[in-house]
Amino acid sequence: MSKDSLFKPEKATILSKRTLTESDKLFEIELDNGEKLNQEPGQFVQLFVPGVGEAPISITSSPTKEGPFELCIRAVGNVTNAIHQMKKGDKIGIRGPYGEGFDIEFLEGKDILLVGGGLGLAPLRSLINYILDKREDFGETTILYGCRRPCEVLFEEEIERWTESCDIDCRKTVDICPGGVCWTGNVGVITTLIPDMDFDPETTYAVICGPPIMYKFVMEELDKAGLPDDHRFLSLERRMRCGIGECGHCQINNLYVCQDGPVFNYADIKDLEEAL
Ligand SMILES: Cc1cc2nc3c(=O)[nH]c(=O)nc-3n(C[C@H](O)[C@H](O)[C@H](O)COP(=O)(O)OP(=O)(O)OC[C@H]3O[C@@H](n4cnc5c(N)ncnc54)[C@H](O)[C@@H]3O)c2cc1C
Ligand code: FES
Incomplete structure (x- = not known):
């Protein structure tokens, strides 16, 4: 697989948007290729909003749930505010699922x-x-x-x-x-x-x-x-860019939060100065 295709988001559609609190919304999303996301609990996706950019977001639905997957998104910045403004039927991009979830x-x-x-x-x-x-x-x-x-x-x-x-x-x-x-x-x-x-x-x-x-x-x-x-x-949460261990943006010593985490065993990271 070429590097470019690793960074290419899959087209996806917002199926519904529900307000949870003043700053949090729940989105139901479906990949346009008809495939299931096949995530493990604790993994995340890179959400791409056209014309705005990408942000890592945890997948909040369980893999045992049939149908679309869900993202719970808090509006804090560029990407998250932009998706809050979007509506049913709008198109976004999804990369992933990425990372080590809960074992x-x-x-x-x-x-x-x-x-x-x-x-x-x-x-x-x-x-x-x-x-x-x-x-x-x-x-x-x-x-x-x-x-x-x-x-x-x-x-x-x-x-x-x-x-x-x-x-x-x-x-x-x-x-x-x-x-x-x-x-x-x-x-x-x-x-x-x-x-x-x-x-x-x-x-x-x-x-x-x-x-x-x-x-x-x-x-x-x-x-x-x-x-x-x-x-x-x-x-753990760190600012991320690639989400796949390529850019070093999320690095803590020898660990990449995007690839080795985001879920870690406390015994493995408690002595890493920047981890907690
Ligand atoms: C593994 C993982 C899972 C996550 N899951 C979720 C989730 O399920 N739901 C959710 O809502 N969020 C989640 N997040 C957090 C989300 O990815 C961030 O809040 C992300 O920054 C939002 O992107 P944005 O473009 O909307 O915000 P940005 O525009 O990136 O801004 C976000 C905040 O960071 C500040 N900021 C911007 N640039 C910088 C900088 N260079 N240095 C320091 N601060 C800066 C902004 O002022 C703002 O307060 C997750 C993050 C990770 C790493
Ligand atoms: S976000 Fe690029 S290496 Fe983790």
């Missing part, structure tokens, strides 16, 4: 503790729905989700379903709840949920996705709970 085969049979902060729920949702669709393949599963305020909660209806489900333990928290707002979850940062958790550090594996600041504090709580370093997986 599903390894996680099978284990107890899973999922910790998602803010937009970190987007990649986690793919794994959560995979686990729910193959429930008997996994042990006890707990979701801890936190964001700043109730109006920033992503996938509200799904979180309600997970909370009510007997198959999974789902707990939610917000940093702040303004007066007069109806909120049934905890109030406090996400780490305040961890001391109440009763998990076995021998059998439990944590999967953590969130803003960089969250990792430091979650790691401290997991240290207190006695969870070994190699029982923790996390997804």
Whole structure:
């Protein structure tokens, strides 16, 4: 395959656009060649908006979902604001899926503790729905989700379903709840949920996705709970260009986040100065 074709996006069509919060939208997308994306939970695509550019975006739908794949996109800059303005039927480009996602085969049979902060729920949702669709393949599963305020909660209806489900333990928290707002979850940062958790550090594996600041504090709580370093997986975000290990834009020492990650075992990166 020539280098040019590696960088050539597949044409794709926006099938639907749904508002999740003031700054986040969920897009259903289909490749125009009719093929499935065949992603693994935790992988990302390079989204190309014609005339604007590319950005890496996690695939938020599970591979167990039939039909179009989904991207949850927060409008923060050029590409993400541009796609927020697009509508059903508009054309975009997709490269990927890329990167090392969550090691599903390894996680099978284990107890899973999922910790998602803010937009970190987007990649986690793919794994959560995979686990729910193959429930008997996994042990006890707990979701801890936190964001700043109730109006920033992503996938509200799904979180309600997970909370009510007997198959999974789902707990939610917000940093702040303004007066007069109806909120049934905890109030406090996400780490305040961890001391109440009763998990076995021998059998439990944590999967953590969130803003960089969250990792430091979650790691401290997991240290207190006695969870070994190699029982923790996390997804890193770096500015990317090629997405395929060619440009070095996302490099941390000898690691390329786009190719060796974005999901890493904490034991492998905890001593890399720039990683966390
Ligand atoms: C593996 C991976 C998965 C991701 N998944 C998602 C996802 O599921 N959903 C999602 O919404 N986002 C996701 N992101 C984040 C997304 O790729 C970035 O927010 C991306 O920058 C958006 O592109 P943009 O063109 O819209 O923004 P840009 O125009 O690139 O701007 C983004 C922000 O960065 C600032 N900025 C611009 N240039 C620079 C610079 N040179 N140095 C420092 N700051 C700069 C801007 O001011 C702005 O605040 C993911 C990122 C990675 C690496
Ligand atoms: S983005 Fe180019 S090497 Fe990772």
